Amino acid sequence: MFVLVNLKTYPCDPVEVAEAVRDVDRETEATLAVAPQAAHIERVAETGVETWAQHVDPIAHGSNTGGTLAETVADAGAVGTLINHSERRRRLADIDGAVRAADRADLETVVCANNPAQIGAAAALGPDRVAVEPPELIGTGTPVSTADPDIVAEAVSAAAGVDGEVSVLCGAGITDGEDVLAAADLGAEGVLLASGVAKADDPREALEALVEPL
Amino acid sequence: MFVLVNLKTYPCDPVEVAEAVRDVDRETEATLAVAPQAAHIERVAETGVETWAQHVDPIAHGSNTGGTLAETVADAGAVGTLINHSERRRRLADIDGAVRAADRADLETVVCANNPAQIGAAAALGPDRVAVEPPELIGTGTPVSTADPDIVAEAVSAAAGVDGEVSVLCGAGITDGEDVLAAADLGAEGVLLASGVAKADDPREALEALVEPL
Amino acid sequence: MFVLVNLKTYPCDPVEVAEAVRDVDRETEATLAVAPQAAHIERVAETGVETWAQHVDPIAHGSNTGGTLAETVADAGAVGTLINHSERRRRLADIDGAVRAADRADLETVVCANNPAQIGAAAALGPDRVAVEPPELIGTGTPVSTADPDIVAEAVSAAAGVDGEVSVLCGAGITDGEDVLAAADLGAEGVLLASGVAKADDPREALEALVEPL
Amino acid sequence: MFVLVNLKTYPCDPVEVAEAVRDVDRETEATLAVAPQAAHIERVAETGVETWAQHVDPIAHGSNTGGTLAETVADAGAVGTLINHSERRRRLADIDGAVRAADRADLETVVCANNPAQIGAAAALGPDRVAVEPPELIGTGTPVSTADPDIVAEAVSAAAGVDGEVSVLCGAGITDGEDVLAAADLGAEGVLLASGVAKADDPREALEALVEPL
Incomplete structure (x- = not known):
């Protein structure tokens, strides 16, 4: 995972x-x-x-004041990038451009999307992974794998139907190891999480609880 | 066609x-x-x-000042809508939302995209048709079917790989009946055109020349 | 008013x-x-x-699929246009462009903004009127002139400080004639309203109640 | 300067x-x-x-994946920020929000704009400085102070008419010390430049030539 x-x-x-x-x-x-x-x-x-x-922008070296260049985040030490997170939704053409910019800079890619149809669309752009995050569950502590397991299974199926090499992550509401196992059972090969660790009193303890059942 | x-x-x-x-x-x-x-x-x-x-926006009846509501364009007499034209590129989530808004109002849909990868993505959202329009050819009078026939064939293949029920139109640079025939030979089931008719001295004559070889 | x-x-x-x-x-x-x-x-x-x-876009006749052209809304019968409504916030450069597009088509202009600082900014672009609409009050039925009278007075002052010829409208939460009088007392020369009339069981009755005290 | x-x-x-x-x-x-x-x-x-x-975004600490937080750029060592550069034009409400975010993090602010009307609007938002950069001159090597001196003088006048404490920078096409002096003569208190130094074979030499006449 x-x-x-x-x-x-x-x-x-x-x-x-x-x-x-x-x-x-x-x-x-x-x-x-x-x-x-x-x-x-x-x-x-x-x-x-x-x-x-x-995030990275669909840009190359040049006149792009304020832009996030894939080569620069790689130079600073990043090895991968999220694209199209639900808090930073992008145009279809710009997701495509960002995936290609990331490839150019040897960054791995995870393209986020809201639902199975958009996951299929994201998979068609050739990222390494896609992540399904129903916006209504983000930050709730209610894991998508419990609240709406079908959406994870359908996302796995939608990605596989478009490109069998694109693996699926599952985001939104993941807080403990049970959530991670449930996501794995539904076919997800990983999870995105945020507040469950970043806002924890003890991030290390939160992470250990998360990976303990694996 | x-x-x-x-x-x-x-x-x-x-x-x-x-x-x-x-x-x-x-x-x-x-x-x-x-x-x-x-x-x-x-x-x-x-x-x-x-x-x-x-164009239609991914909105419903409500507080959306300045928005283009699918139900309203249908009420005014439209039976279909373009979505994500290269002059009005939208977020992936909003293309998805616009396709669903159009379905709700019984409008047919054509989702435009720049290249075969984006055509695959567009097809995954379940529109009636997709249209491939390489931005660099729009308005040039150089038909995509001549300048870059592979892009049309690859778009047809990308759409078919994702959803066999989505037909492909071909845009950019179409001016005469030969262009339309060439597009058809590459697997396109139609064409988008603009300046070739709208800016013609005699639009009727331009249209007749366009459909004459069909 | x-x-x-x-x-x-x-x-x-x-x-x-x-x-x-x-x-x-x-x-x-x-x-x-x-x-x-x-x-x-x-x-x-x-x-x-x-x-x-x-709404109108900051565009001219040309290749702007899906755009709202000032000349076209004028041709259809409009004599003025809102710009930058809180449900359709635009870039500063595009508000400027839209005001100039509207001028070109002989449309009157009302540029909306959230607060007195933005009202001053909007007034600097030379519209006919500006409208202050605190986003948190829109659709609430609580009139800005009651909930936050200072914001109206400060907006009137901000506009006057930049361009004495730009009059100020007041939006958000206006439902009856008392609200309109209160707005006028604070220096507003008009009101924007929406749900109070458009969602009323009897729009005519709602309008009559609105103008009755004037 | x-x-x-x-x-x-x-x-x-x-x-x-x-x-x-x-x-x-x-x-x-x-x-x-x-x-x-x-x-x-x-x-x-x-x-x-x-x-x-x-650039900084009009955001606070929270759920803003991919956002540029004023506090974070300050924490990394920045003491000021550009806002609304012509390559990153923002909504009026977001320029206002970004100026306030920067103030909150004790960052100095320069709000960029295209023309004197927009400079007046930018000044109304209370930044420390504004910068006028006609987009058509950016990257040309033709200084605005030569190509269109009136635009600089009018920008200085527009800013002063709105807020006498906001100083004006001048961008676009600045390459040598003469350009800087010309800008100063027109009332500018500084310059923005980019390619003239960043793309120079010897950036130090380019900078020395730039400040030599001062």
Whole structure:
């Protein structure tokens, strides 16, 4: 299982969470990674954790003031990037462009989407992974695998119908190891989570509880 | 073949073009339709021509000032709508929402996209048709079927790989009947065109030349 | 006072509301107008009511599929347009472009904004009027003139400080004549309203109650 | 004079340019600063140069995946931020929100705009400075102070008419010290530049030529 901890713009200490993610990754079979804000990628990557960007733009080197360039987040230490997170929905043409920009910079890609139809669409663009996150469950603590298991199974099926090489992550409401197991049972090969770790009093403890049943 | 004449915001007389489209439609096996601006849908539909909207928003009845509601363009006389034209690129989630809004209002849908990967993505959202329009050819008079025939064949293949019921139109640079035949030979079931008719000195003559070889 | 009834994408009969607005306009000193969706402008304008667009894009005749062209809404019968309504916030450069597009087509302009600072900014772009609508009050039935009278007075002052020729309207939560009088007392020269009329069981009665104290 | 070097997403070495900016700043009366990409802010700030962000979003700590938070760029070492650069035009409400976010994080602000009307609007939002950059001159090497001196003088006048405390920078096409002097003569208190330094074979030499006449 792949467990990606998205720090969003939460007021956590990104290095403290990164060190917890790094340490728990070493203790488990699962692969753990963390996605800080762009301006924190460098200090997070220096901890040795697997570091992801939260977003890249569909741009190349050039006149793009304020843009997030795939090559630059890679240079700062990222090895992958989220694209089209529900808090940063993009145009279809720009998701396509961002996947290609990430490929160019050797970044792995996870394209997020709301529902099985959009997961099929995302898979058609050739990312490494897609992630299904029903917007109404984000941040609720109610895991999608419990609240709406069919959506995960249908997302797995939709991705497989379009491109059998694209694996599916499951996001929204994941808080403990049972949620992760439930997602795996539905065919997901990983989870996206955020507040359950980044807002935990003890992020390390939260992560250990998460991977314990694996 | 389906021939959709997009009037964009050209300074043509929409009723004059609509009457030409209506009359040529009656003389040929092909199905011809016209897509005027929203504020002109009613007067265009009154000519009896098959009328399409250029865009609908992913919204329902409610507080959406300035939005283009599927039910309202249908009420004004439209029977279908373009979505995600290259001059009005939308977010993946909003293309999905617009297709569902159009379905709700019984509008046919054509989702436009730039390249075969995006055509596959568009097809995954369940529209009636998709249209491939390489942005670099729009308005050039160089038909995609000549400039880059592979893109049409690959788009047809990408759509079929995702959903065999979604037919493919071909846009950008179509000006005469040879272009339409070439598109058909590559597997397209119709064409989108704009300036070739809307900016013609004699739109009726341009349309007749277009459908003559069919 | 200027009273502009915004029909948004409500499921009302636009012609029925338009006729009520037209009739009440004839019975009162105030100027009443109605803003239907673009595809309804033509049939609304045919009632003889003063008709406004809900939005125009910062574009000219040309390749702008799905765009709302100032000249076209004018051709359909509109004499003015809202710009930057809180449900359709635009880029600063595009508000500027839309005001100039509306001027070019002889449409009057009302640029909406959230707060006094943005009202000052909007006034600097040279519209005919600006409208202050605190987003948190829209659709609440709590009039801004009661809930937050300072915001109206400060908006009037901000506009006057930038351009003394730009008058200020007041939106959000206006439902009866007392609200209109209160707005006038704070320096507003008109009101924007929507649900109070468009969702009323009897739009004519709602309008009459609104203008009765004037 | 304030000289801000915008590195955009150019393929330059940000630390090499930063060191040149820092060193030339120490040799001259002018204040020099550099604006790298967000993921490079930390390493640029470590050189001791005055470091600016290219953009911040109108957001606070919370669920904003992919957003650029003012507090985070400040934490990484930035002391100011551009807002609404012509390559990243924002909604009026979001420019307002970004200025307030930057204030909250003690970042200085420069709001960019295309023309004198928009400069007046930008000044009404209370930034520290505004910058006028006619889009058609960006990257041309033709300085706005030569190509269109009136636009600079009118921008200075528009800002002063709205808020006398907001100073005006001048961007687009600045390449040498004569351009900077010409801008100063027109009332500008600084310049924005990008390719003239970031793409120079020897950024230090380019900067020295720029500040030499001051």
